[in-house]
Amino acid sequence: MIRMLLQVLGPEFARPARRTMVLMTITAVVEGLSYALLVPVLRALFGSDPADAEPWLIAFGVAVAVYAVLRYRSDLSGFRVGATMLRGMYYRFGDHLARLPIGWYSANRVGEVSVMASRGLLQAMSVIAHLLAPFISACVTPLTIIAVMFAFNWQMGLAALAAAPIVAAVQIWTGRSMAAADAENAARGRAASGRVIEYLQAQPVLRAGGRTGERFRLLDDSLREVQRAGRRTALSALPGIVGLTLTVQAMFTALLVLGAYLALAGSIGAAEVLAILVLTARCADPLLSLSEIGGKLRSARAELARLDAVLRTEPLPEPAEPTQPADRSLEFASVTFRQNGRTLIDDLSLSVPQGQRLAIVGTSGAGKSTLLRLLARFYDVDAGAVRVGGVDVRAISTETLMRQIAIVFQDVYLFDGTIEENVRLGRPDADAADVRAAATAARLDEVIERLPDGWAAKVGEGGALLSGGERQRVSIARALLKDAPIVLLDEVTSALDPVNEAAVHEGIETLMAGRTVVMVAHRLRTVQRADHIVFLDGGRIVEQGDHDELLRAGGRYADFWDISVARVASK
Structure with missing residues (x-):
């Protein structure tokens, strides 16, 4: 996905996009590390002298402030880069369309290009502005928290890490199972757009034929196909959402049981168990959001693929060394x-x-x-x-x-x-x-x-x-x-x-x-x-x-x- 995005953007926009992604990754790591300070805070609060928690609370406050500044900067960078890319891609897309051979513009491309130039470009270029930050946070922050768990108790860290490949497998399986449904949904949407344009252009013919009050059957059929495709897409996404939810809940339950066992065995304190469970709960939110983010990213990736296909269409070649015509014959x-x-x-x-x-x-x-x-x-x-x-x-x-x-x-x-x-x-x-x-x-x-x-x-x-x-x-x-x-x-x-x-x-x-x-x-x-x-x-x-x-x-x-x-x- 990221590789395709950078490929479509070209070198002019790829560099600021990479800088923004690095800033978002650092922000996600700092977020995970700031939560790590909850462990010493809770340990001090449940210890013999709760006042010992004061320096840790100050450190936690500083870490949260640093995270807030980084989050503001990364979000602002994402919006700015996204807006710049959208403007630049509109120009690039328009210039490329103007250079394509007239024969490329077949009748069925009217709806396709109109959707791509409006909703498609907005959806594809919104990745940097709206989707990339939560996606990186959902992936990097939980991994950072798992690394912190390893630092405090390797058994708990290992148990949390075991869920990572399961979550990844569920996401990959969901993406593959939804690929066909997403493609069909997009194709039906483009076809419906073409039918809407056809319906508007056909108004003189329809009215001349006395069909002003009659529904346009071709358009109705196309819209019903869009509805059916949308229903199939929603149903195909359901197993992935349920599977991810069950995986996250199972991970939390396993850590709770393991923490209780280790605490009863004296291998870890109750404060540490509580802190790790708090960290685990914090992992759950971004992991559960992966389903929604993943669906949006798949749609954006499909639009990027279509955009890339158009941009890869060869225009009429320009001469390397242009020649001036001698006269006007x-x-x-x-x-x-x-x-x-x-x-x-x-x-x-x-x-x-x-x-x-x-x-x-x-x-x-x-x-x-x-x-x-x-x-x-x-x-x-x-x-x-x-x-x-x-x-x-x-x-x-x-x-x-x-x-x-x-x-x-x-x-x-x-x-x-x-x-x-x-x-x-x-x-x-x-x-x-x-x-x-x-x-x-x-x-x-x-x-x-x-x-x-x-x-x-x-x-x-x-x-x-x-x-x-x-x-x-x-x-x-x-x-x-x-x-x-x-x-x-x-x-x-x-x-x-x-x-x-x-x-x-x-x-x-x-x-x-x-x-x-x-x-x-x-x-x-x-x-x-x-x-x-x-x-x-x-x-x-x-x-x-x-x-x-x-x-x-x-x-x-x-x-x-x-x-x-x-x-x-x-x-």
């Missing part, structure tokens, strides 16, 4: 890309000269959006190379590559903040004049003027308080503010009404001016104005050329164009 050289056993791009070669516009059209699932994601290096290709400025994107640092590219997706995600904050994501250090200019070019100023709070208007989580066209304008303004030389557009007007489409189209034309552009588009005027058009099918280029050439060829593109014209005419 783009090239796909015999690119093949597979995902989940399916070939999405199959031996595709294509080039886009600097400053030109490439339009990619084709049927759904042809691999159009995948090409954009490969250019932005959301994934690495399985064969061939994707080049920017004549340089393989794998040889360009992520920071440099992202500075070259502005991306506008069809589905725009806005962070829960103001409009200005979301626009400034394109270039956080931009001055107010540049931000306003980008908004005007994207026709976002029209939206801002009609909102009561203007630039300070909240967009809601994911941009829920704005319409699709308004979100798209924010996205274009953000891309304009970034002022990147390469622009990737992914069907940005496919779901907009005519008014918003016209406004967004003007913003796109401003964004594309003088830049290298790759666009996935279905709209006629956007495709028609491209310098080069490729028709994709099954991850392969089946036709390419400019608009007029492809129409004269009378192939797949011509059919696509005729259907598009007919659709526009029917509206």
Whole structure:
């Protein structure tokens, strides 16, 4: 457990964590030694002159004061280190998630990552702040007291020590017997979190289907599984709790019988027996707490294991010696890309000269959006190379590559903040004049003027308080503010009404001016104005050329164009 904690923390946090653990161990030893002074205190009180107990009482008071100071310092250190680690781990976890390939984010990871980033991290990092001190105290303080017993009477010390392996065996057995139940409980919890998210996202579908008052069966089933898993976990913990309680009680009874026997035989005084029994009773409390602490530690260890597994997931590798792209041209050289056993791009070669516009059209699932994601290096290709400025994107640092590219997706995600904050994501250090200019070019100023709070208007989580066209304008303004030389557009007007489409189209034309552009588009005027058009099918280029050439060829593109014209005419 401790080894895994230090491994997950990394060298930056491992050193202060070790110092805190050493301080907690010293505190636990001092606690046990302070109780040892009860033996001479009781011996003097039951002796011929009770006044002899005074110096021992003073020593006991000093020892308790030292213990109190150490306990305060160790607890404070635990809280401080725990808070620092939690903050640091949030940054480390977030940075690592941002570097993982987009393909890692499968649908079932939504609930898993949300639980891990909230409850999981809190539970894992609470070990130092809340669990480590009582755990060390429960282990070290009783052992220190047993060592004191040896100093006063070896028979009593040996009898107390005999319980140690039994307690350890009970804890190990309990941990192993609960491992499966704990894992199932955690898995059910993650599944239920995913179902809750699914239930919230499915509200429009459920309500459209007239099921507003009906319980969501999948969510109900998932919550019932959580309840059953929790019941199984509680039942599997019961034998360990009972076994530990019986062991501690048996140890106390054995020491009582042995003490009485030794006292009657004259081998030990009644005061010593009483003091040792008091020490034994003091051992019982931390030992009995091991069951509760052990359960929490097992849960924390499971979260640490899951966290460690994510942190061990290899991100896309960064080049050891990054290369700067020579210009803003783009090239796909015999690119093949597979995902989940399916070939999405199959031996595709294509080039886009600097400053030109490439339009990619084709049927759904042809691999159009995948090409954009490969250019932005959301994934690495399985064969061939994707080049920017004549340089393989794998040889360009992520920071440099992202500075070259502005991306506008069809589905725009806005962070829960103001409009200005979301626009400034394109270039956080931009001055107010540049931000306003980008908004005007994207026709976002029209939206801002009609909102009561203007630039300070909240967009809601994911941009829920704005319409699709308004979100798209924010996205274009953000891309304009970034002022990147390469622009990737992914069907940005496919779901907009005519008014918003016209406004967004003007913003796109401003964004594309003088830049290298790759666009996935279905709209006629956007495709028609491209310098080069490729028709994709099954991850392969089946036709390419400019608009007029492809129409004269009378192939797949011509059919696509005729259907598009007919659709526009029917509206």
